[in-house]
Amino acid sequence: MDTLDSEIRKNRTTTATVTLVHNREPVIGQEILVQQKQHKFLFGSNWGESTIALVNDELSGKEKELAELRNEHFLRLFNQATLPFYWARFESQRGQPETQRILNLAKWYWDHRCLVKGHPLCWHTLTADWLLEMNTQEILQAQLERIQREVSAFAGVIDQWDVVNEAVIMPIFDRYDNGITRLCKEMGRIELIRAMFEAARAVNPKAALLLNDFDVSPAYDILIEGCLAAGVQIDVIGIQTHMHQGYWGSEQTLKVLERFERFNLPIHFTENTIVSGQLMPPEIIDLNDYQVSEWPSTPEGEERQAQEVVTHYKTLFSRPLVEGITWWDLSDGGWLNAPAGLLRQDHSPKPAYEELLKLVKGEWWLAPTKFVTDANGQLAFDGFLGDYELSLGNQKQGFSLNKKGQISVLVSL
Numbered sequence: 001m002d003t004l005d006s007e008i009r010k011n012r013t014t015t016a017t018v019t020l021v022h023n024r025e026p027v028i029g030q031e032i033l034v035q036q037k038q039h040k041f042l043f044g045s046n047w048g049e050s051t052i053a054l055v056n057d058e059l060s061g062k063e064k065e066l067a068e069l070r071n072e073h074f075l076r077l078f079n080q081a082t083l084p085f086y087w088a089r090f091e092s093q094r095g096q097p098e099t100q101r102i103l104n105l106a107k108w109y110w111d112h113r114c115l116v117k118g119h120p121l122c123w124h125t126l127t128a129d130w131l132l133e134m135n136t137q138e139i140l141q142a143q144l145e146r147i148q149r150e151v152s153a154f155a156g157v158i159d160q161w162d163v164v165n166e167a168v169i170m171p172i173f174d175r176y177d178n179g180i181t182r183l184c185k186e187m188g189r190i191e192l193i194r195a196m197f198e199a200a201r202a203v204n205p206k207a208a209l210l211l212n213d214f215d216v217s218p219a220y221d222i223l224i225e226g227c228l229a230a231g232v233q234i235d236v237i238g239i240q241t242h243m244h245q246g247y248w249g250s251e252q253t254l255k256v257l258e259r260f261e262r263f264n265l266p267i268h269f270t271e272n273t274i275v276s277g278q279l280m281p282p283e284i285i286d287l288n289d290y291q292v293s294e295w296p297s298t299p300e301g302e303e304r305q306a307q308e309v310v311t312h313y314k315t316l317f318s319r320p321l322v323e324g325i326t327w328w329d330l331s332d333g334g335w336l337n338a339p340a341g342l343l344r345q346d347h348s349p350k351p352a353y354e355e356l357l358k359l360v361k362g363e364w365w366l367a368p369t370k371f372v373t374d375a376n377g378q379l380a381f382d383g384f385l386g387d388y389e390l391s392l393g394n395q396k397q398g399f400s401l402n403k404k405g406q407i408s409v410l411v412s413l
Contacts, residue, residue, distance in 0.1 A: 001311070004250070007318035012041065012364070015406045017380045018390065018399070022413045026377025033391040035368040040385040040402060041317065042115060042268070042324030043360050044080030045342075047105065048331065055108045056101055069347045074330060077342075077357050081109040082117045082270070082326055083158065085150060086126035094130050099153050106157045118158045119270075120165035120212065121147050122196045124173050124180040131179025136186045139179040144199045151203040160208045162238060162270065163200050164193050168215040168223055189223055194232045201233070212238030212270050216256045224263060237263065240271040242328070244280040244287055244338055247308040250315045261321050268324040269316055276305035276332075276350060277339035287336060297332055297339035297350070306351035309342075313359060320404075 018034075020027040050067035051074075053059045059067055074081075083106055084090070091097040106116045122143060131139050151161065164170075170192075171184040184192050197209055211227070211234050213220050227234060237260050241248065248256075260267055276297040280290050316322045328334070332341040342353035349357075364384050371379035389398050395413050 001314065004314040004318045008314065008364070011320040011404060012317060013382055013384050014401050014404050015380065015382050016401050016409055017378055017407070018409045018411055020373055020377050020379070020390065020392070020411050020413065024412075027373055027392065027413065028375055028377050030373050030392055032371045032373060032379055033368055034366065034371060034379070034381065035389055035391075036366040036383065036386060037389050037398065038113060038387040039079055039360070039364070040387075040400075042080040042326075043078050044082060044115075044117075044324060044326040045074060045078050045330045046082040046119075046271075046326065046328050047084055048074075048329070051108075052101065052105050055105050066347055070331060070343065073343055073347065073349060073353065075112055075114075077353070077360060078327075079113065080115045080117065080324060080326065082119045082162075082328075083109075085118045085120060086123070087128045087146065088126040091128055091146070094128070097149070099150075103154065103157065106154060110157050115160065116158045117160040117162065117210075118150065118154060120162040121150060121200065122163060122180060122192075123165035124170050124178050124184070125166070127178050127180045132177060134179065136183050139183045140187070140195070143180070143183065144195065147196060147199045148203050151200050151207065155204045155207070159204065159206055160236075161200060161210065162212040163196050163209045165212050166214060167193055167211065168213050168217075168219050190226050190230050190232065193227055194230065197232055197234070208235045210234075210236040210238040210268060210270070212240065214240040214242065214271075216241075216259075218259070221259050221263075224260070228263065234265060236266045236268050236323070238268050238270040241269055241312075242271060242273045242287060244273060244275055244290070244336070244340070245282050245284065246279050247274050247312065250311055253312065253315050254319075257316075257319055257322070261319070265321070266323045267319075267321050268326070269322065270324075270326050271328040272312065272325060273328050273335075273338065273340035274305050274308050274312065274352075275338055275340045276301040276352065280338075290336060292337065295337050295339055297341075297344060301339065302350045302352065306355045309352040310355050310359065313356060317364070 048070055054067040109116050167189045173181045200209055277295055284290050316325055329341055331343040331347055332339045332345045343349055366383045373379050383401055385401050387400050389396055390411055397411050399409050399411050401407055
């Protein structure tokens with residue numbers, strides 16, 4: 001763990017020398033308050049159905065109180081939110097997308113200083129059933145139009161997208177018939193990915209576009225290699241880690257990372273789960289096959305989860321190419337009813353939440369600190385990359401630390 005902490009300091013912090021001026025003259029011998037306002041690193045979680053309903057004024061009474069409590073815990077810890085664009089739900093009736101409802105949600109997160117990502121634009125699971133009435137050319141056209149519509153409508157609020165989700169399994173998916181698997185069988189993975197990425201980029205050239213997958217076998221990095229060789233521009237590699245069958249451990253996590261770091265692209269760990277109850281049996285291949293009516297969190301499981309969450313986050317945060325970690329789900333009872341939340345079903349924090357908060361807003365955060373400027377109007381401190389605010393009396397000015405190592409910043413009041 002000491003090695004991880006050392007790597008974190010090396011890769012995530014800077015020694016900042018701040019020069020404070022007023023009317024181009026150095027501000028000398030003044031007491032200055034510096035406080036961190038935001039991490040550059042993306043610490044995120046996915047949306048909550050209750051948050052969608054709350055933002056759209058659809059809740060009252062106890063349900064509203066619980067949703068507000070969930071949001072309070074979310075905003076204390078996270079600065080990034082992943083929002084749902086599952087086609088089967090977003091546009092269950094063709095031509096009737098729930099754009100405004102999700103846009104209200106996206107703006108709410110944006111107003112609370114959270115970067116917002118859309119998930120996903122193209123996926124064979126939870127895709128629109130009405131695609132089955134079409135031939136593959138019509139499916140392609142509908143899918144491209146869908147991407148153009150969503151990326152355009154949300155531009156400026158959502159500028160980060162999981163464009164293609166789980167392409168490794170997409171053309172061989174055989175659980176049920178769906179339009180996107182049909183399309184991928186005909187086009188091939190790489191050409192499908194190319195078409196979807198080009199459609200999204202044409203509408204919003206500023207957007208960060210992710211290829212995302214749960215498959216961390218060589219099949220995924222071979223697919224990425226093939227895409228890059230074919231000239232497909234992937235901005236970020238997305239990796240899922242649903243560890244319902246037990247925490248990978250730092251060693252395995254680093255082995256997975258090493259395979260994808262060779263592309264020298266930013267990496268986001270887009271979906272992370274570690275359960276705080278009984279582990280899913282190891283013989284389960286598809287996690288969706290494990291269906292239980294009750295899957296409780298336990299005190300022993302919560303203590304284990306807390307320890308594993310700390311190790312997992314430190315392991316990922318220590319690697320310079322990793323730029324974001326998204327927890328999935330914030331509260332128990334989400335996907336597969338798993339006790340994988342950082343909060344219990346009543347939204348009370350588990351030990352894992354408290355320990356992660358100690359890291360993100362404690363060990364990895366500059367608390368409000370007072371400095372006195374020197375004869376050159378300067379002050380110096382070590383800080384984690386991100387946004388800061390400097391205060392002199394009633395005057396406040398923001399600045400950013402965006403480069404590890406050493407940085408000089410000029411702040412003018």
